[in-house]
Amino acid sequence: MSLRDGPLGDIKVPLTWSAAAALVIAVIIAVALLLTRSHDPVKAGAYDAARHAVDAVESPVGSALSAPVRWTGDGVDYVRGYFFAVSENRQLRAELAKAHATQDQLGAMQVENARLRAVLGIATNPPLPHIAAETISDSHGPFANTRLANAGAGQGVTEGNPVISEHGLVGRIVGVSKRVSRVLLLTDAESRTPVLLVRTNGRAILSGDGGESPKLDYLRTSIGVKEGDRVLTSGDGGVFPRGLPVGTVVRGLDGGWHVALDSDAAPIDYVQILLFTDFSQLAQAQALAPKELPTAMTEEPNPSIAPPTTSAPVPAKPVPAKVVAAKAGAPKSDASKPDAVKAPKAKLASASAVKPASAKPAVAKPHAAKVAASSDDAKPATAKAAKSASDAKAASPGHKPKPKPSTTQYSDVPL
Amino acid sequence: MTATSGFGAGKSMSPIGWLGVPIFLSALATILLATPIRIFGFSIPQPVFPLALAFAWALIRPSVLPPFVLLVMGLFLDVFWGGEPGLWPLCFLTAYAAVLAVRRLILGQDFIVMWASYAAATALAFAVGYGVMAMIAGAFPSLIALGWQYLATLILFPFAHRLVGRFEDADVRFR
Numbered sequence: 001m002s003l004r005d006g007p008l009g010d011i012k013v014p015l016t017w018s019a020a021a022a023l024v025i026a027v028i029i030a031v032a033l034l035l036t037r038s039h040d041p042v043k044a045g046a047y048d049a050a051r052h053a054v055d056a057v058e059s060p061v062g063s064a065l066s067a068p069v070r071w072t073g074d075g076v077d078y079v080r081g082y083f084f085a086v087s088e089n090r091q092l093r094a095e096l097a098k099a100h101a102t103q104d105q106l107g108a109m110q111v112e113n114a115r116l117r118a119v120l121g122i123a124t125n126p127p128l129p130h131i132a133a134e135t136i137s138d139s140h141g142p143f144a145n146t147r148l149a150n151a152g153a154g155q156g157v158t159e160g161n162p163v164i165s166e167h168g169l170v171g172r173i174v175g176v177s178k179r180v181s182r183v184l185l186l187t188d189a190e191s192r193t194p195v196l197l198v199r200t201n202g203r204a205i206l207s208g209d210g211g212e213s214p215k216l217d218y219l220r221t222s223i224g225v226k227e228g229d230r231v232l233t234s235g236d237g238g239v240f241p242r243g244l245p246v247g248t249v250v251r252g253l254d255g256g257w258h259v260a261l262d263s264d265a266a267p268i269d270y271v272q273i274l275l276f277t278d279f280s281q282l283a284q285a286q287a288l289a290p291k292e293l294p295t296a297m298t299e300e301p302n303p304s305i306a307p308p309t310t311s312a313p314v315p316a317k318p319v320p321a322k323v324v325a326a327k328a329g330a331p332k333s334d335a336s337k338p339d340a341v342k343a344p345k346a347k348l349a350s351a352s353a354v355k356p357a358s359a360k361p362a363v364a365k366p367h368a369a370k371v372a373a374s375s376d377d378a379k380p381a382t383a384k385a386a387k388s389a390s391d392a393k394a395a396s397p398g399h400k401p402k403p404k405p406s407t408t409q410y411s412d413v414p415l
Numbered sequence: 416m417t418a419t420s421g422f423g424a425g426k427s428m429s430p431i432g433w434l435g436v437p438i439f440l441s442a443l444a445t446i447l448l449a450t451p452i453r454i455f456g457f458s459i460p461q462p463v464f465p466l467a468l469a470f471a472w473a474l475i476r477p478s479v480l481p482p483f484v485l486l487v488m489g490l491f492l493d494v495f496w497g498g499e500p501g502l503w504p505l506c507f508l509t510a511y512a513a514v515l516a517v518r519r520l521i522l523g524q525d526f527i528v529m530w531a532s533y534a535a536a537t538a539l540a541f542a543v544g545y546g547v548m549a550m551i552a553g554a555f556p557s558l559i560a561l562g563w564q565y566l567a568t569l570i571l572f573p574f575a576h577r578l579v580g581r582f583e584d585a586d587v588r589f590r
Contacts, residue, residue, distance in 0.1 A: 019477035019515060026482040027508050030489065033501030034547065054494040061446060069452045138451035139496035140458050142560040143548050146497030147451065174497070182497050189552040211557030253559070267453045 052177045059150055059180040062136035070269065128241065129275045131155050135183070135268055142210035145188040147171075149271055152179045160239065162274045168245040168262025169193075169233060170271055181273070186214050186246070186261060195246055195259075196234035197221060203234055206246065206259060213250060213258035225249055231259050241276055433475060433582045434484050437468050442491065449495070460567035465489065466540055467568070467575035469507045470533050473514035474522055475582045485511055502547055510540040522583065526576065533572045541565050 081088075133151035151157050153176045161173040163183045171191065175182035184191055191208035195216075202221025208214045219225065229249040235242030245262050252258035441464035448461050465488045472481040489504030514521065514536050521532045541561060549555045 015477040016515070018479050019482070020512075022479040022482040023508060023512055023515070026486040027505065027512075029486060030501045030504035030508060033490075034499060034505065034551075035501075037500050050490075051494050051497075054491070058446075058495065062449070065447060066450045066452070069450050073452070135451050137446075137449045137495075138458070139449060139461065139498075140560075141461055141463075141496065141498075141564045142556045143502060143544055144493075144496040144498035184497070188497075189548055189554065189556045207554055209554060209557040210560040212560075215554075217554075267451065269451060 051175055051182070055148060055175065055177050055180045055182060058137055058148060059177075062148060063134075063150060066136050129156075130272045131157070131275065133181075133271055133273055135271060136180075138268075140185075140187070143189060145185040145191075145208065145210060146174070147183045147185060147268065149181050149183055149273065150179065151273060152177045152181045154178050155273075156275055157181045157273050158275075158277060160277055162233075162240050162244065162276055163271050164244060164274065165263045165266070165268050165271050167265045168247060169240070170263045170268055172239065173273065183271070186263075187212065193240065193246070194234045194236035195231050196242075197225065197249070198230040198232060199226070200224070200229070203236065204231075206231070211258075212264065213247075213252060213260050215252070216249065216257040216259060219257065225257050227251055241274070430480055433578070434472070434480055437471075437578060438465070438484055438488055441465055441468055441488065445492065445495065461564060462567035462571050463492070463503075463506075463537075463540075463564065464571060465492065465503075465507050466510055466537050467533075467571040468578070469511040469540075470514050470536050470572075471575040471578040473511050474518050474579050477515060477518075481511060482508060499548070499551055502544055505547065506540040506544045509543045510536040513539050529576060529579075530569075530572045533575060534569055537565065537568050541568075 131151055133149035133155075135147045135149050137148040139146050147170075149163070157173055157176050159173050159176055161181075163170045163172060169186065171183045171185040171188070173181050174184040185208070186193055186206060187208045187210065189208055189210045191206075191214070193206040193214075195204050195206045196202065197204065200221040200223040202219065202223070202225070204216040204219040204221075206214045207217045216225070216231075227250055231246040231249060233240040233242060233244040233246060247259040247261040247263075250258050250260045444464050445461075448459055450459075452459060465485060468488075469481075469485055472478070472485075485507040486504045489502075489507045490500060492498070492503040493500045514532070517532075521529060524532070541564075545556060545561060
């Protein structure tokens, strides 16, 4: 029986009224949805079942739609590579020359940094595990800036994980399904990221506003800000690890300070999701415990800052030291000097000849070590001398140092 | 447009024809434009297709169905784009309500006048969204980003005009 056949069938209601009534009901539903949801994008539960379902459906659709686009882009790049090969080659050669110089500086600074960290006893971060993912959908309006990545809870992704591209920080995970996760970009109006300015060590909050360049809010720096200042994550609050590249400070059209994001340098098609939740996962004593002190690079180390493992008072036991020096092929004049003066020079020689990371460890069992083992008093000096001997042996002509896996304790986030 | 010239003119208006097909095409276009590509270094624009439908449906005829269809489509956009649930439905319903209130003034007007009306309704919808987002996020969204999406949505008016032309004469009672 249709409605028209019922007792209410004769009632005439203007269509405009019924449309208005439907409109009011729909508005009430929309407002209720707005008022009742959790506005914390990272809080568990904010990402409800409907979003999981839509994301799960969207994932294969987005992959299928984006695949031809990627193929076309790859084809265009392939053809363009032929036309611009010469100029690109020149540019790459110039960049390579700069990179070599930077690499040399970086190597020296890494060794020095590791040494200083060990001396100061700074707990350093273990390497962060990460997984690669492909972005399959993008929204970049004024009210929402998110992306969908094709890695989810099945790969270990959880809400809050930072997401980076090969250029810099992209955002963080705000929703996870089994095989797909949603990334809240730094440009989203609800994104807030604690950052630091490298030049001034100033702190700020990077606030997305839906535009391409997020704003720097709550800026705290005594020196001031300049265009071109580098911006990194500060790690404050524990949402992001410290030191992820974010971008460069620019002056916005509104006169305020904004950040041109590094991740905008190229299309964000492939990303890395860092399996980092907060700093509690880094505070593992076992992971943070230093296993080996990096090789010293200083000629005259200050005994007051030397670490306990090597700064113990060295008893004056010249006999084993002389034996060690003789076995190591050191000049007699050096061998006659006190051990405390001689050992650093031997280390310096080894450091200048062989890279510290590839230096052969002191496992050659020199004769001096056997001699010293008979005397308990001579153990510290002999151990140090044995290290010198092995270093000197490594520095000798014709000796090929065995490659040794890096035991660096600090971890730069892989980009 | 006469009653015999447009597609569907003179025929009965099935909900599939004037609601179902446009909303399907709108969702399809939205999904297509969400592909993460760049052209000459710029992201492709993401116009809000359902706003054109909200304008057209309010002009075609008053009905109970469009508000709920717009509600569902808005929720889809919220979920698909990762926004606040309820934001886009409120924007669409605002535009629909505004056009419905003045539909007798708009109907039959010149193309440019109708486009201006569409621009005003769209601006109202974006203003509501801007205000709601400002309250939720605690900060004002970028007017530049808003302007780009607004312009991209304005370009959709020919589609809305075409839809109105196809169905407004289907039932003379609603003229």
